[in-house]
Amino acid sequence: MNTKNYIDILRCPHCTREDKGVLAEVKSEWLGCSDCGRQYPIVEGIPVMLPEEGDKWLGVATDDLPKIEEHDRFVSAAS
Numbered sequence: 252m253n254t255k256n257y258i259d260i261l262r263c264p265h266c267t268r269e270d271k272g273v274l275a276e277v278k279s280e281w282l283g284c285s286d287c288g289r290q291y292p293i294v295e296g297i298p299v300m301l302p303e304e305g306d307k308w309l310g311v312a313t314d315d316l317p318k319i320e321e322h323d324r325f326v327s328a329a330s
């Protein structure tokens with residue numbers, strides 16, 4: 252999956268007002284904000300850029316981030 256295109260235009264919703272929030276791909280399934288450390292899952296190729304998602308994974312170690320298959324079910328159940 253090529254995520255480079257949208258990484259170039261997406262910004263962390265928490266940091267975007269200050270024109271920061273540059274995102275970096277983490278494990279091909281997450282986007283991490285280089286400014287605040289919030290992390291956003293990529294579900295079925297679509298980044299879930301919700302502030303509550305970023306808050307949820309703030310400070311979680313890369314190795315502790317769940318596989319997206321598990322997380323996808325979790326997101327679907329909540330919506």
Ligand SMILES: [Zn+2]
Pocket residue numbers: 263264265266272284285286287288289
């Ligand atoms: Zn941020």
